[in-house]
Amino acid sequence: MASITAPGIGSGLDIQSIVSKLMAIERQPLQRLQQKQSQLETQISAYGKLSSTISTFQSAMEALGSFDALRVFSTNTSNPDVIDLTATSSADLGTFGVEVVRLAEKHKTSSSEVLNTATFGGAAGDSLSIQVGSVATDTITVDMSTAMTLQDIRDAINNDTANPGVQATVINGDNGNQKLILTATRSGSEGALTFSYGGSIASTTLNMQTLNNIGGDINLLNSEFNVDGYNITRQSNNVSDVISGVTLNLVNADPGNTYTVEINRDLESVEESVQAFADAFNELRSSIKSLRKGELEADSSLLSIERRVFSVLNTPATGGAFSVLSDVGLNMQKDGTMLLAKSDLQSALQTNFDGVAELFASDTDGFAKRLVDLADNLLASDGLLETRTDGLEARIDIVVNRQDAFLRNLDAVEARYRAQFSALDALVGQLQGTGQFLTSQLAQLPGANS
Incomplete structure (x- = not known):
């Protein structure tokens, strides 16, 4: 049955206005529930941003977290139209003279x-x-x-x-x-x-x-070439078993001419990875700082993450030539950011490359390796971030269910108010009619007008 929304027909009470104002008061708890849902959703979004930042941080750590990732080599050839080469992480360093006498062919x-x-x-x-x-x-x-x-x-x-x-x-x-x-x-x-x-x-x-x-x-049909005067034949033109960790790509035969190939450490690439290490740390710390002032204010999880990261950074590595990050130019500033002194890093790489690699990638206590493991733990399905997100989603479910129940109850409350004020309107109308009748009767009594 449709609700009565017209003004009172007995007394002239504005039932619609009265009920609307009362329902506005009744809806206040619903608005608080909606605000709570919005707040929880904002927190979930914030955890998503934090998860993305930690994932980026983890990628930067992985670039330094294994010896293979650090052992990057640059190659050079004096004539790439005749001989080219690629190097793996197990390559031997050196400079070699190569003559391509004959290319391998298919019969x-x-x-x-x-x-x-x-x-x-x-x-x-x-x-x-x-x-x-x-x-x-x-x-x-x-x-x-x-x-x-x-x-x-x-x-x-x-x-x-x-x-x-x-x-x-x-x-x-x-x-x-x-x-x-x-x-x-x-x-x-x-x-x-x-x-x-x-x-x-x-x-x-x-x-x-x-x-x-x-x-x-x-x-x-076999290829023929020589390396530093050592004559060699192989079945193909891509040869990976002559210089350890290096594939020689024979491009064209040029008998009688020797060309130089070089395999060097790509120190510039390592420097870029270390800089990315510092940048990723600074971005993570900035993100945590921003969230603590905003969407995740007073959330203890952020403090826990920050403490765990600093615990790794403040625990020295053991058994290697270097033990702390400042040994290779990574220095903590007064504002909590990390700054790379490139000259210190370059000096460490040139004097003891393996020591630098050990500092970051050691399986036991390498800094990057430990930070990768920490990020794995935080991002795991049963890790801190997922657990917090699951908890927030569960709270949203509770809030939504309460809203649904509240909305169902509001319909009944509004119907009750309309019924009560309609009855009141009718009663007032009756009382007004009775009063008018009595006034009329009293006016007819003898002496009423004297």
Whole structure:
């Protein structure tokens, strides 16, 4: 039934205005609940920002938290068009002279030129076998007991799921002629193709001939180069087993000319990572300071995080050449920020690189390693941040449920007020009518007007 919202019909009471003002008072607890929900949501958002800042802090620590991350090398070559190189964290430092005598090639063979309608085989036992390299089991056999064109042979080779490493192509020339080209998929002598035949198929049937300029010596498919006068051959042009931790990329042959390659520590990259360490710490501390003055004011979790970070920073490393961050130029300022003295860091890196690496990345008490572990703990599903966020979300659920219950009760309260004031209006109207009647009767009594 619709609520009565018109002014009182008995006494003229403004029921709508009275009920509206009373309901505004009744809704005040709801407004407080809504404000509480907004406050809790703001705190959850603040924890999200803090989590993001700690994650960024963790990434900066990880760049210094392992020996592999710190052992970064720069490489240089005097002629990258002939020889290039890359280095891993296990590279040997040094300068070497490299001469590229010959590049490794993939063995390539070609059949004689035949008409595109020509067929081969067709008798029982006819076959073509291709061995790749020196291992007899790395062989593919094409059954030619049914007559086959070059296209058929090509498809049989390429579609064989056990193909050991040979790619077939048909080249179409003039006047309807074509050739079958067979190419090893790996370079060097271990990719060399050897042919054998069965039935009526003979070496002269397809007349496969090597296209590489090796004069019948498959070892000339290997790369040849020398390092500091030491002559070396390999199966490919990407060589990672000559200089420890270094891959030599042979680009072009240039026999008779020697070029210089260098492997050095990339100290500039390490300096950038240490600067990022200081920047990430300062950003984390600034974020905590801002949250303590704002969304998470008086939240003890922030103080706990800050104390745990400073506990790591104030606990010296043991057993290495350096024990505290100031030994490598990271100094705490009076305002609690961290400042990098680059000259001190550069000196430490140049005199004792391994000592610097140990200070940050030691598994037992390296500063970056310990801070990475701390961030892992804080960001874990059962860590401080997630636990606090879960608690706030649970409180929001309670507040929302109370709001829902309150809203349901408000409807009943408003209906009760309307019923009470409608009854009051009717009663006042009756009393006014009675008063008017009595006044009229009294006026008619003898002597009433004298």
